[in-house]
Amino acid sequence: MKVRKAFQSSENKDVVRRKWDLLLISEWREIKAQNLTYLGLPGPELRDLIDWQDYLARERTAVEGYYAAGKSNIDPDIQQRILTNAMALGGNFSSGFQLLRGDVESLILTGHDMNGAFPQCSKSRGEYWFYDLINLDFCGGVGYESKRGISRRISALKKIFERQCGHDFLLLLTFNVRSTVGKQIEEYLDDAQARFGCGNPRFAQLLNAHRAQRGNKMSLVLKAAIPCIIQQFSEPHGFAVRCYPPVEYTGTGRAVLVHFAFQCMHINRSGFPVHSDRFTFQSLQEILELPLMGIRDGEIIALEEFK
Amino acid sequence: MREEDVGATLISILSEGLYTNPLHAIREYVQNSIDAGAHEVIIKMTGNTVIVRDDGCGMNLEELRQARQVGISRKEYAQFVGFRGIGIYSGFGLCNRLVIVTQKAGEDKQYTLIFDFEGMRRQITEERKDRSKTMALTELIYRYSWFEEASGNPTQHYTIVHLLDIGRPHFDQLYNVEKLRQYLLRNVPVDFHLAFPYREEIVQQLSRLPGYRASQIRIQADGQEDVLVVKPLIPNLAPPKTGYLTHNNKEIAFYWWCRHIYPERIPEEYASYRGLVYKLKGFTIGSNALLRGYFRRGGGILHDWITGEIYVLDEEIVPNAERDDFQASQAKEILTNKVRELVEEVERDVDRWRTEVRARKVIDTARESIRAVQEKLDTQEFSTEEYWDLRETVRSAEESIKKQMRSLPFPEREDAHALKRQAENLRERIQRKIASVHPAGERRGRSISVALPSTQASLVQTSLTLPATEPSLIQTIQESGWEIPTGVERLFTIIDRALKELLNRESYQNILKHISERLEEE
Numbered sequence: 129m130k131v132r133k134a135f136q137s138s139e140n141k142d143v144v145r146r147k148w149d150l151l152l153i154s155e156w157r158e159i160k161a162q163n164l165t166y167l168g169l170p171g172p173e174l175r176d177l178i179d180w181q182d183y184l185a186r187e188r189t190a191v192e193g194y195y196a197a198g199k200s201n202i203d204p205d206i207q208q209r210i211l212t213n214a215m216a217l218g219g220n221f222s223s224g225f226q227l228l229r230g231d232v233e234s235l236i237l238t239g240h241d242m243n244g245a246f247p248q249c250s251k252s253r254g255e256y257w258f259y260d261l262i263n264l265d266f267c268g269g270v271g272y273e274s275k276r277g278i279s280r281r282i283s284a285l286k287k288i289f290e291r292q293c294g295h296d297f298l299l300l301l302t303f304n305v306r307s308t309v310g311k312q313i314e315e316y317l318d319d320a321q322a323r324f325g326c327g328n329p330r331f332a333q334l335l336n337a338h339r340a341q342r343g344n345k346m347s348l349v350l351k352a353a354i355p356c357i358i359q360q361f362s363e364p365h366g367f368a369v370r371c372y373p374p375v376e377y378t379g380t381g382r383a384v385l386v387h388f389a390f391q392c393m394h395i396n397r398s399g400f401p402v403h404s405d406r407f408t409f410q411s412l413q414e415i416l417e418l419p420l421m422g423i424r425d426g427e428i429i430a431l432e433e434f435k
Numbered sequence: 436m437r438e439e440d441v442g443a444t445l446i447s448i449l450s451e452g453l454y455t456n457p458l459h460a461i462r463e464y465v466q467n468s469i470d471a472g473a474h475e476v477i478i479k480m481t482g483n484t485v486i487v488r489d490d491g492c493g494m495n496l497e498e499l500r501q502a503r504q505v506g507i508s509r510k511e512y513a514q515f516v517g518f519r520g521i522g523i524y525s526g527f528g529l530c531n532r533l534v535i536v537t538q539k540a541g542e543d544k545q546y547t548l549i550f551d552f553e554g555m556r557r558q559i560t561e562e563r564k565d566r567s568k569t570m571a572l573t574e575l576i577y578r579y580s581w582f583e584e585a586s587g588n589p590t591q592h593y594t595i596v597h598l599l600d601i602g603r604p605h606f607d608q609l610y611n612v613e614k615l616r617q618y619l620l621r622n623v624p625v626d627f628h629l630a631f632p633y634r635e636e637i638v639q640q641l642s643r644l645p646g647y648r649a650s651q652i653r654i655q656a657d658g659q660e661d662v663l664v665v666k667p668l669i670p671n672l673a674p675p676k677t678g679y680l681t682h683n684n685k686e687i688a689f690y691w692w693c694r695h696i697y698p699e700r701i702p703e704e705y706a707s708y709r710g711l712v713y714k715l716k717g718f719t720i721g722s723n724a725l726l727r728g729y730f731r732r733g734g735g736i737l738h739d740w741i742t743g744e745i746y747v748l749d750e751e752i753v754p755n756a757e758r759d760d761f762q763a764s765q766a767k768e769i770l771t772n773k774v775r776e777l778v779e780e781v782e783r784d785v786d787r788w789r790t791e792v793r794a795r796k797v798i799d800t801a802r803e804s805i806r807a808v809q810e811k812l813d814t815q816e817f818s819t820e821e822y823w824d825l826r827e828t829v830r831s832a833e834e835s836i837k838k839q840m841r842s843l844p845f846p847e848r849e850d851a852h853a854l855k856r857q858a859e860n861l862r863e864r865i866q867r868k869i870a871s872v873h874p875a876g877e878r879r880g881r882s883i884s885v886a887l888p889s890t891q892a893s894l895v896q897t898s899l900t901l902p903a904t905e906p907s908l909i910q911t912i913q914e915s916g917w918e919i920p921t922g923v924e925r926l927f928t929i930i931d932r933a934l935k936e937l938l939n940r941e942s943y944q945n946i947l948k949h950i951s952e953r954l955e956e957e
Contacts, residue, residue, distance in 0.1 A: 130583045204532060208597050211481070212536045215488040215595045219477050219653055219661075222488070226657045227481050245482050248658040 137175055140377040140423050144387050145179050148375055148421075148428050149300060152389050153261065156298040157183040159391075160260055164298070165249045167191065168263030169232060172209040176263055177225075178217075185260070186224030189247050190214075193230040195280070200230030200242035224248075232264060233284040236291065250291075257291040263300040270303045270313065270354070279312050285357065289365040292392070299390040301354065304383050305346035313353050320356045324412060334416040334434060347376040347420060348432070350386045355415045358390055367392045370409040375421040375428060447527065447559050457605040458618045460529050461485065463522035464596045465623050465652065469717070471594060473650045478615070480656040483606050485530075485598045489650070493539035493592040496582070499546050502535070503580060505572065527552050531600035538587045538594075545587035551579040553600070612656050619664045622758075624649040624717020628668040633675045637691050640677055644689055644746055646716045669705045669742060671696045676784070680773040685749070687770055692743025692781060698789045700739040710738040711778070713761075714746045721759045729778040733917045737785045745774060789916055794839035797914075798851050801832035805858050812864065819872045826865040833858040907931050911947045915954030 157164055163185040170176040170190050177188055192210055193202040207229065214225045228235055230242035239254030240246050246254035270281050288299070317339060324331050338352035355371045362369045370391040379385045391409075422431035461478065464487040468476045471491025479486040494502060502523055526533050531553035538545045555575055562568050570578075601609070609615060619625065626649040627634040641647045652664035672693040680688040692711060695701055701709045710727055713720040723738075726745075730738035751766035761767045808825050811817075817825065833855060840851035908931035912919060919927060934943055 130581070131585065204599060207484075208532075208534050208536075208599060211479075211484065211486055211597060212534075212595055215477065215479065215486055216536075216538070216591070216593060219475060219488075219655075222477060222479055223653075223655050223661050225479075225481070225655075227484070229482055241482065243483050245657065 137171070137173065138377075138379045139426070141379055141385075142175075143423050143426055143428065144375055144377055145175060148387070149263075149389070150180060150183075152298065152300075152372060152391075153180055153183050156261065156391065160296065162260075164260035165258070166261045166263070167247060167249070167257070167259040168261070168300075169265045170210075170263075171265075172206050172213065174210065174213050174217075176265075177214075177221075181221075187226075187249050188224060189226045189228060189249065189259070191228045191230070191232045191235055191241070193232075193242065195231035195234060200234045202229040202242065233280045236284040236287045237280070239291070255291070256293065256295075258295040259292065259297055260295075261298045261300070262288065262292075265300070265302045266304070268304050269306050270350070282312055282357065286361045289362045289367060289392070292367075292394075293365045294394055296391075296393045299358075299388075299392055301388040301390075302385050303350060303354070303388075304379075304385055305350060306383070313357075316356050316360065317349075317353055320412065328413060331411075331413040331416065334413065337434075338416060347374075347384060347386045350374070351418075351420055352416055354386075354388050355390075356412065358388075359412065362390075362392055366394050368395045368409060369393075371415045371418065373418040373421050373430070375423070376431060377423050444559055444562065447556070457529050457601075457608050458615065458622075460525040460598075461487065461609065461615070462619070462622050463525035464598075465619065465650075467522055467596075468594065469624055469648045469650050472648065476650045476652045478652065478654045480606075480610060480612075480654070482657070483599075483601050483603070485601060485606075485609060487596045487598075489594050490592065491594055493542075493594055494537040494546065495539045495542055496544070496546050496584070498539075499535070499537060499548050499582065503548060503576065505576070526596075526598045527555070529601055529605050530598035532597075534595075534597040534599065536595040536597070538591050540592035541589050543587055543589050545585045547583040547585070549581055549583065554579045610656060612654050612659060612662050615654060616662055616664050619652055620666075621719045621722075623652070624714075625664050625666060626651045628663075628665045630668055631666070633672070633693065637675055637677065640689065640691070641746065644748060647746070649717055667705055667708065669693075669701055669708060672742065675743075676781075680745070680770070680777060682769050682773065687747070687749040687752075687766070687773065689746045689748060690743060690777060692741050694741045694785050694788070698740070698792050700736075701742055705742070706739075708742045710741065711743045711745055711774075711781075714744045715752075715754055718758070720747070720754050720761065725760060726774065726778070729775055730782060732782045732786055736918050737782050740785055741781060743781075745777075786916060790842045791844065793914065793916065794842035795847070797835050797839045798843075798854065801835045801858070802854055804828055804832045805854065805861060808865075809861060812861070812868075817868075819869060822865055822869045822872065826862055826869065829858050829862045829865065833862065906947060908934065908947065908950070911951050912954060915951050917954055 153164065164183055165185045166177070166180075166188040168176055168190065169192070172192075174190070177184065177190070190210060192206055193200050195201070207227065210227055214222050214227075226245075226248045228241035228245055228247060235241050235247070239250070247257055247259070249259050250257045266281065268281075270279065285301075317335070321332065321335055326332070335352055338348045341348040351374050354374070358369060358371070370393075372389040372391075375387040377385055377387065417434045419430035419434065420432045421428050423429075465476055465478070468487060468489030468491055471489060471493070473489035473491035475490050477486075477488045479488065505524065523533075523535070531551075533550040533552055535548040536545060537547075558568075558570060558575060558579070562570065624647070627638065629651070638649075641649075654662040654664060656662075673696045675691045675693045677689070677691040679686045680690065690711070707723060710723040710730065712723045713725065727735065727738050730736075747761075747770065749766050749770065751764060752770055753762050753764070754760070755762050761770070808829055811825065836851055836855045836858065840848050840855065843851055906914070907928075909919060909924060909927050912927070934946065938946065
């Protein structure tokens with residue numbers, strides 16, 4: 129008889145979830161003045177949903193699956209494990225819990241899962257979403273590219289702001305530093321350098337300091353790249369974004385991951401001028417000046433300061 | 436017979452033959468949950484998956500192994516609904532994969548049984564194409580199903596059945612939550628709504644019946660509010676009456692019924708719960724229409740005033756295949772006769788109560804009339820004609836009290852009697868007034884009306900206007916305890932008018948009296 133073991137979450141991941149995200153989520157819940165609808169990748173053990181349940185609304189959508197051979201797939205064992213765990217936690221937990229099948233990028237890009245099911249907090253056949261909390265805990269890096277040189281993950285990130293247009297949300301993102309900075313990512317950084325570096329020597333200096341860590345400390349490259357990307361994607365859709373300091377941690381299999389959090393407030397539908405050097409709440413310089421956080425002895429501390 | 440003598444195709448013949456409707460398959464899994472003593476069963480529909488989760492006793496490995504067997508059940512017929520040992524395969528034609536995860540209280544292991552139904556069906560299809568590839572049923576099951584174990588929580592107990600990858604047409608059918616709810620209400624033993632005030636009282640008695648189990652069922656579907664499948668919370672019901680139907684000292688059925696607290700129908704939205712319905716081990720046999728014809732009084736109107744259930748206990752009474760009636764048998768005949776007697780008793784009971792309610796209403800009106808006349812007499816002087824009118828009013832009230840008081844129970848009858856004496860005294864007082872004003876004491880002139888301050892004014896005013904004692908055809912019918920359905924009232928008014936035009940007063944009165952007597956006899 130096959131013996132099944134529970135999926136192991138890394139201790140560091142637990143710290144991030146319980147000591148960092150929980151704080152941001154409780155603050156976001158205060159701002160929204162209601163429990164938060166959730167869409168994310170909670171994994172078979174549903175740890176997000178369990179640890180954050182006091183702040184979450186009834187409507188929670190989990191996405192499970194992977195992309196292979198040009199299409200979405202799901203491992204039936206994992207699917208069944210997620211559902212078993214959700215059901216074993218009782219009727220109140222399973223009420224409003226939705227499982228969508230397939231890779232999350234396909235879901236975001238198409239608006240539906242591999243079986244044609246739409247996210248429960250959506251309208252117009254999945255065209256527009258209204259989730260309060262989106263947690264995309266990617267196992268891999270951000271920059272896997274297609275043959276056309278386009279990262280599906282990057283395209284999906286862009287699409288999220290289109291789907292969520294008109295609805296404030298907290299976006300949590302986690303990337304593996306491996307295979308993370310492709311050609312597309314470099315282009316975003318070049319673009320930011322060209323646009324804002326000339327008139328702002330401090331910004332140029334900070335950006336160069338981050339980019340210079342390529343091959344050495346990739347977390348810092350990501351620390352600069354991801355906010356640049358989010359800014360460019362969010363503001364055309366009318367979002368003002370607050371970026372929190374990213375957290376670097378070592379996950380299972382010694383993988384180095386960087387965890388980001390963005391508070392995305394929808395201000396208007398007409399959109400902001402693209403290529404402005406400011407997030408509504410912070411300038412790019414201010415964002416680069418944010419510290420890189422890390423975990424020591426189960427606590428989250430600033431690893432590197434940029435002031 | 437050897438193992439290999441039973442071919443794999445049998446599973447397909449059995450399950451697909453028995454469970455032609457996907458709802459039947461869901462019913463089987465819910466029924467298993469109820470048989471496992473579940474208090475709550477959750478049916479979750481998400482994506483193309485249906486999950487049935489219960490908080491029943493769960494299974495250990497040995498019990499899970501037994502559950503996989505075909506046509507072997509350890510459940511006793513009298514105690515459980517599922518007894519054929521095939522129900523676990525009811526999802527065979529419905530989903531590609533069936534997973535049963537179970538945790539028994541006190542066990543530190545959680546066990547999982549997985550069926551690859553898609554693989555089984557593929558194997559059977561290949562067999563049909565190529566007869567050389569035949570496989571024994573046992574081999575098919577062993578090859579396409581397996582067990583897994585994981586660490587469990589000994590404090591928990593549950594069973595979770597996953598029907599994974601359900602085909603689109605089937606799933607569309609299941610996703611109609613209202614249809615599923617109605618189906619479950621009829622086909623599995625569901626509990627009363629927790630807020631039903633007599634739930635505990637009735638369930639306490641039902642739980643003594645052999646095989647009685649009931650659960651609260653919750654349907655959870657993506658993007659929809661949870662739907663609770665329980666017997667509805669019908670408002671304004673009087674406390675239940677319960678009892679057994681017996682034959683030769685043997686209890687053949689248990690019943691409970693409640694009437695509406697007002698003399699009126701149970702609301703339209705609960706129409707399917709009006710009257711009485713047969714139950715067998717919790718599921719419904721037929722509908723309330725099956726027993727509707729047994730209600731005779733007032734054209735069967737009392738059927739709509741009550742709600743109740745008859746739980747059949749006699750094992751000789753077997754439902755037909757459609758479950759819309761019982762198979763013909765002597766035992767069924769006996770039950771039918773007993774139920775007829777029960778319905779007669781119910782009707783007598785409700786009728787008695789209805790007569791009491793009507794009597795109270797009439798006496799209250801009479802009391803108000805008497806009070807109004809008394810007040811007038813105490814404060815004003817009247818002409819002879821006016822005194823005659825007042826006297827007539829009191830006499831009419833006195834007649835009403837006299838007629839209705841016998842319908843009341845003892846303490847209230849005493850009160851009515853006192854009121855009648857009060858009316859008699861008042862009438863004598865008016866008589867003396869008439870004698871003092873006009874000694875000849877003859878009646879002349881027309882009616883007066885006495886204005887009243889209370890909300891009863893219009894009623895009393897009617898009774899003070901002559902001829903106060905002449906009821907209409909509609910009043911006569913209603914006072915005899917019959918209800919005139921809305922819309923037919925106008926028809927009766929036309930008939931009434933025609934009778935008044937054609938007949939003299941005496942004949943008209945005689946006809947009404949005759950009608951009243953006939954209705955009372957009914």
